[in-house]
Amino acid sequence: MSARTEVPQQRKTSPTVAAGADFLDTRVGASKMVKEFARKIFPDHWSFLLGEIALFSFVILILSGIFLTMFFVPSMTEVHYPEDALPVTMQGLEMSEAFASTVYMSYHVPGGLLMRQIHHWAALMFVGAMTVHMMRVFFTGAFRRPRELNWLVGFTLLILGLAAGFSGYSLPDDVLSGNGLRIADGVLRAIPLIGSYGSYMLFGGEFPGTDIIPRLFTVHILLVPGLILALIAVHLFLIVWHKHTQFPGPGRTDRNVVGYPLFPVYTAKAGGFFFIVFGVLAVMGATMSINNVWNYGPYDPSIVGAGAQPDWYMLFLEGALRLMPGQTEYVIGGFTLSLNILVPGVVIPGILFTLLALFPFIEGFATKDTGEHHVLDRPRNAPVRTASGVAILSVFFVLVAAGSNDLIATHFHLSLNAITWAFRVLFFVLPVVTFIVTKRICLSLQRKDRELVLHGHETGRVVRFASGEYIEVHRPLDEHERWVLVAHGPRRPLEIPAEEDSAGVRRPGHRRDRLRQSLSRFFYEDRVEPVTPAELAAAHAHDEHDAVDARPARETIGTQSH
Amino acid sequence: MKALAARRRHRLAPVILMALALLFTGVVYAAIAPSAAQADTASADDLTEGERLFITNCSTCHGLDAEGTPEAPSLIGVGAASVHFQIVTGRMPMDANSPQAEAKPPQLDEEQAQQVAAYIASLGPGPSIPSAEQVDPTLGDAAAGGALFRTNCAMCHNAVGAGGALTEGKYAPALYESTPTEIYEAMLTGPQSMPVFNDATLTEEDKRDVIAYLIEQREPNPGGLSLGSLGPVSEGLWVFVVGMGVLICAAVWIGSRSS
Numbered sequence: 001m002s003a004r005t006e007v008p009q010q011r012k013t014s015p016t017v018a019a020g021a022d023f024l025d026t027r028v029g030a031s032k033m034v035k036e037f038a039r040k041i042f043p044d045h046w047s048f049l050l051g052e053i054a055l056f057s058f059v060i061l062i063l064s065g066i067f068l069t070m071f072f073v074p075s076m077t078e079v080h081y082p083e084d085a086l087p088v089t090m091q092g093l094e095m096s097e098a099f100a101s102t103v104y105m106s107y108h109v110p111g112g113l114l115m116r117q118i119h120h121w122a123a124l125m126f127v128g129a130m131t132v133h134m135m136r137v138f139f140t141g142a143f144r145r146p147r148e149l150n151w152l153v154g155f156t157l158l159i160l161g162l163a164a165g166f167s168g169y170s171l172p173d174d175v176l177s178g179n180g181l182r183i184a185d186g187v188l189r190a191i192p193l194i195g196s197y198g199s200y201m202l203f204g205g206e207f208p209g210t211d212i213i214p215r216l217f218t219v220h221i222l223l224v225p226g227l228i229l230a231l232i233a234v235h236l237f238l239i240v241w242h243k244h245t246q247f248p249g250p251g252r253t254d255r256n257v258v259g260y261p262l263f264p265v266y267t268a269k270a271g272g273f274f275f276i277v278f279g280v281l282a283v284m285g286a287t288m289s290i291n292n293v294w295n296y297g298p299y300d301p302s303i304v305g306a307g308a309q310p311d312w313y314m315l316f317l318e319g320a321l322r323l324m325p326g327q328t329e330y331v332i333g334g335f336t337l338s339l340n341i342l343v344p345g346v347v348i349p350g351i352l353f354t355l356l357a358l359f360p361f362i363e364g365f366a367t368k369d370t371g372e373h374h375v376l377d378r379p380r381n382a383p384v385r386t387a388s389g390v391a392i393l394s395v396f397f398v399l400v401a402a403g404s405n406d407l408i409a410t411h412f413h414l415s416l417n418a419i420t421w422a423f424r425v426l427f428f429v430l431p432v433v434t435f436i437v438t439k440r441i442c443l444s445l446q447r448k449d450r451e452l453v454l455h456g457h458e459t460g461r462v463v464r465f466a467s468g469e470y471i472e473v474h475r476p477l478d479e480h481e482r483w484v485l486v487a488h489g490p491r492r493p494l495e496i497p498a499e500e501d502s503a504g505v506r507r508p509g510h511r512r513d514r515l516r517q518s519l520s521r522f523f524y525e526d527r528v529e530p531v532t533p534a535e536l537a538a539a540h541a542h543d544e545h546d547a548v549d550a551r552p553a554r555e556t557i558g559t560q561s562h
Numbered sequence: 563m564k565a566l567a568a569r570r571r572h573r574l575a576p577v578i579l580m581a582l583a584l585l586f587t588g589v590v591y592a593a594i595a596p597s598a599a600q601a602d603t604a605s606a607d608d609l610t611e612g613e614r615l616f617i618t619n620c621s622t623c624h625g626l627d628a629e630g631t632p633e634a635p636s637l638i639g640v641g642a643a644s645v646h647f648q649i650v651t652g653r654m655p656m657d658a659n660s661p662q663a664e665a666k667p668p669q670l671d672e673e674q675a676q677q678v679a680a681y682i683a684s685l686g687p688g689p690s691i692p693s694a695e696q697v698d699p700t701l702g703d704a705a706a707g708g709a710l711f712r713t714n715c716a717m718c719h720n721a722v723g724a725g726g727a728l729t730e731g732k733y734a735p736a737l738y739e740s741t742p743t744e745i746y747e748a749m750l751t752g753p754q755s756m757p758v759f760n761d762a763t764l765t766e767e768d769k770r771d772v773i774a775y776l777i778e779q780r781e782p783n784p785g786g787l788s789l790g791s792l793g794p795v796s797e798g799l800w801v802f803v804v805g806m807g808v809l810i811c812a813a814v815w816i817g818s819r820s821s
Contacts, residue, residue, distance in 0.1 A: 046810070046817030053809050089708040089778055106784070113785055124801040125809075132806065175712065175721065176793065269816050276812045284805055289785025290797050295722045297712045305716040306726025306734065312798025404795045406727035415661070415731035 036240075042266045043246040043259035047136045052270060054129035056277040057122045058228065061164075064119040065221065071109050073101040074217035076173065076210040087294050095173075095298030098213045102172040103294050118285030123168060125281060127161045127313040134158060138389050141377035142245045143360040145369060150238040153231055155357045160228050162313055167220040169291065169311055173213055176291075178299030179308045182207065183321070187345035190338040208301060245376050248487035250480050254374045309403060316352075316396050319403030320344030323424050348399075355392060359385075366519040368494055380449070381488045381530075383442035384523045390438040391431035398426045439526070446528035449485045452477060453531045454539040476540075486531050494520040612681030615674055619655045628685055640751070641688020642679035647747035649675040651740075653754075661731035662754050689750045696766060697742035702774025710768055711775050714759065722779045724791045728755055738780065742773045 013021075024030035042048070075097040081090045086107040105112040134154060137143055143151035166184070170177040185207045189195040204211030243257050252258050260266060296305065310318055321344045328339040363369075363385060379386040401408065402423040409416040456474035464470050477485070496513040500506055569575065617626060623634035630636030637645070648654035652666035670678065679691060695701070712721060720726050723737035732755050737745065749769050752758035764772070789796045 044817055046814040049813035049817055050810075053806075053813070087784075089704045089775060091705045093705055093709060117785055120797075121801060121805065124798060125805050128801055128806055129809075175716075273812065273816055276816075277809060280805055280808050280812075284801075287786040288800060288804070289783050289788055291794075292783070292785055292788075292791070295791060297708060297721065300712070303712050303716065305712065305721040306718050307720050307724070307793045307795070309794050311794045312801070315795065315798065407792060407795055409727035409731070410725060410733050413731070415729075416727045417730055 038261065038263035040240060040243075040262040041257045041259045042244055042262055043252075043257060045247055047140075048244065049273060050129055050133035050136055052273055053277055054126055054133055055232065056274045057126035057129055057281070058232070059274070060122045060278055060281055061119060061126060062225065064115045064122065065225075067111075067115045068105070068119055069221060071101060071105040071112060072171070072217075073097045074171065074214050076208075076213050090294055090297075093298060096213065098171060098173040099293065099298045102174075106294070114282075114285050117288070117290050118281050120169075120290045121284045121288070122281050123165050124290075124311060124313075125277075127158070127165055127311075130154075130158050130161050131313070135389070135393070138359070139379045139386055140245070140247070141373070141382055141385065144373040145364065146372055147238070147242055147245075148360040148364065150235060150242065151360050152357060153235050153238065155353075157228060157231050157235065159353070160224055160231065164220065164224040164228065165311055165313060167216045167224060170216050171213060171220060172291075172293045173299050174293040175296040175299055175303050175305060176293075176308055177296075178208065178301065179304055180310050180314070181212065182301065183310075183318075183345075186341055187317075190341035190345060192335070192337060192342075208299070243374065245374050247376050248378065248484050250483045252375055252487075254372055257374065307406060312400070315403035316399035317345065317349060317403075319399035319401065319405075319423075320348045322405060323399070323402045323420065323427060352392065352395065359388070362519070363523070365516060366494075366523045367491070368516065368520075375487065377488065378484075380442040380445040382491075383439045383446070383526070386442050387435045387438040391435040394430045394434040395427065398423055398430055402427075443526060443528055446530075450528060450531055453482060453485045454535065486536070488530055490529055491524045491527060493517065493524045608677045608680050609684060611674075612677035612679070615670065615678050616681055619669065620678070623656070628682060637682050637685070639686035639688050640682065642683040642691050643689040643747040644751040644753070645679040645682045646675050646691050647744055647751060647753060649678060651744055662733070665735060689747075692743060692746045692750070696770065697746045697773055698770065699742055699774040699777035702767075702770035702772075704771070704774040704778040707768075707771030707773065707775030708778075710764065711772050714764070715772070718756075720791070720793075722791045723776050737776050740776070742777065745773050745776060746770075 021030065025032075077097045078094060079097050079100050081093050081095055081100050081103065083091050085091070085104060087103070090103055102116075106116055107113070137151065137154070166180070170181050185199050185203065188202065189199045191198065199207065202212070202215075203209045204215075244259070246252050246258060249258070297303070309315060321341065324340050324344040326340050328343070330337045330339065377385075402420070405416060405419045405423065408414060408419055456476040459473045459475050461473045462470055463473055494517050496510075496517050497507060499510050616624075616628065620628075620637075623631060624637050625631045625634075628637040645654075648663070649670050650668050650672065652668040653663040655669055656663045657666070668675070676691075682688075683690065711719075711723075715723075718726050718728065718734035719737060720734075725736035726734050728734060734756070740748075746769055748756060749759040749764060749772070759769070789800055
């Protein structure tokens with residue numbers, strides 16, 4: 001009632017604001033930008049907010065990181081921890097300045113420990129949210145044309161996230177981070193020919209030297225965050241440029257976006273979500289201790305503690321190293337070939353990451369798909385993609401578990417040796433099994449969808465006709481349900497032209513097409529055809545026939561139950 | 563009953579049934595699981611009583627003269643410290659063949675343990691039970707002890723004594739519950755897989771420093787919950803369980819349509 005009278009009053013902008021807006025508009029075209037961005041439509045789904053968790057974690061990383069740089073000293077100069085400073089277990093010990101400043105910051109700078117813990121939890125969350133976001137994009141096929149490049153940008157962001165994390169947790173120069181650096185050094189040295197030179201270059205001489213912490217500091221606070229910021233800008237620009245994808249639903253097609261405008265709805269939602277993310281990370285930082293470096297002590301190359309593991313996103317590399325048999329080190333003509341490190345440290349992550357980065361292109365090659373896709377796939381409707389993703393994840397999980405094998409052994413009272421052998425077998429067997437099982441589940445779910453569209457929901461009500469025939473009454477789907485289930489088109493293996501034309505001349509490019517066809521068969525040979533409009537119409541005619549016949553019988557049952 | 567029958571196809575029914583089944587299993591297990599039995603009480607003469615306790619509780623495996631059998635080693639010359647450690651931590655008498663003797667509620671009380679230890683010590687010389695002053699953590703230097711612990715112990719027991727895995731189902735136990743005397747005796751005698759740290763490798767003062775460091779670890783953690791002090795694996799688990807869990811719930815809430 002009063003809204004009507006108030007609206008014109010709100011619209012009337014003050015002369016100063018108008019002048020400011022005009023100033024910006026005439027110089028940088030602000031009105032055009034506001035119009036473009038504020039009216040951007042963003043579809044509603046919780047999984048579209050996973051990327052925002054990563055983005056907000058990164059903002060929190062930068063804010064808390066700025067605080068930490070004020071107190072952290074990136075130097076490997078030897079000092080003695082003050083005798084009168086906490087904790088008592090560090091008093092008078094010899095250590096690097098980097099370690100001393102980290103411990104001192106935790107105990108004697110107000111808010112120092114809180115900031116360190118928020119920073120570290122945010123780092124774990126940053127990579128975690130990126131990974132989960134990437135899984136969402138993968139399993140819904142959001143990487144398909146035109147978004148392949150943005151997939152690559154996101155993939156690069158993930159790798160940079162790993163680099164940021166690794167360079168960050170190596171900075172305090174504690175025993176655990178030193179162990180991690182030593183493994184990185186070992187992996188680098190295992191690369192034939194250039195390895196040892198690379199190691200000397202990285203560490204400025206023999207490991208550990210005194211150069212690595214200042215170098216990692218520059219990498220951690222300047223190089224990697226700068227690259228991440230730049231790529232986040234590209235990532236977000238491409239989202240705006242391509243428009244956001246949407247799940248199949250009523251009225252949603254590849255030619256529209258159904259949702260709410262960025263301003264005011266999504267600015268409010270995202271703004272609020274930022275504070276939720278900040279709040280959760282602050283509560284974690286305040287109540288859950290993380291990376292208590294004084295527990296590990298100052299780095300000394302002779303020390304390795306039990307349970308020496310990297311942060312979770314590096315754990316799969318640790319697992320690969322733990323699984324690889326150590327006998328695969330060979331000396332050829334005076335040169336050592338450490339396959340026991342090269343394979344788990346370089347080859348396996350190389351294969352996993354290459355597969356992940358190139359998957360959109362592999363799938364694109366198989367489908368020869370040239371259409372634009374803005375409606376997401378339901379994972380079941382792309383069985384081989386979903387199964388491939390699950391297989392890759394299963395390998396990742398086997399390696400993560402193998403990296404934690406000592407904790408599994410102590411907490412579940414198992415033999416470390418037995419666990420290691422089990423994981424060695426699972427590394428090869430599990431991806432195959434999960435691939436087959438996932439694919440079968442996807443196909444079965446598609447069959448169930450088909451059944452639902454054609455026959456409707458089972459109601460559990462069995463009726464008998466006058467003729468003595470029994471049927472179960474099915475409730476037809478409503479329009480919304482049906483839209484979701486029939487929105488996808490059929491996907492079939494590619495047909496390619498014959499090898500030779502009628503004159504018997506070989507067609508150029510046939511071999512490439514054959515490869516494409518066999519890949520396409522791998523993707524789409526086993527399939528469940530989606531319901532066609534003709535099938536739907538036929539099913540409806542059938543249903544109506546049943547419904548007419550069943551009506552009197554249903555009424556009888558209805559009166560009985562009252 | 564009718565109300566119950568009407569809800570038997572409710573989608574939470576399997577969850578509730580499973581929870582009830584687990585609860586039932588747990589209660590039954592707690593009721594029938596074997597509990598430790600108490601041995602009979604001691605008499606006046608320590609050595610005689612010690613011998614009697616030895617014959618009752620230990621001689622089946624270690625032999626009537628403590629000279630050992632194919633199943634268990636000779637105890638002549640192991641010393642009082644070793645016997646005392648094994649008995650007060652409940653590792654001996656052993657109740658089952660497992661990769662290593664498990665700590666459990668002790669079968670013999672402190673006095674009885676002292677009596678058996680005295681009896682074994684009378685058979686041949688060996689390390690004796692440390693005095694209260696030798697194990698007093700307030701006399702040790704926790705910082706020096708920490709450095710010694712990281713160099714000599716952390717590779718099996720973890721940097722703060724949270725324990726760790728060894729091969730073939732053996733493990734280095736967590737040290738949070740161990741008394742200073744037990745820690746000292748373990749270093750002195752090297753039970754099971756543990757190496758011996760005699761007074762030539764770790765002096766008496768060194769051992770007291772290590773004890774001071776381990777007792778210091780029982781102070782409250784400045785950063786909040788310790789999450790088991792297990793390092794990055796548990797931290798990674800918790801960031802997904804707590805952090806990601808809560809944030810995904812929040813995302814579901816924000817992403818749901820308001821209208």
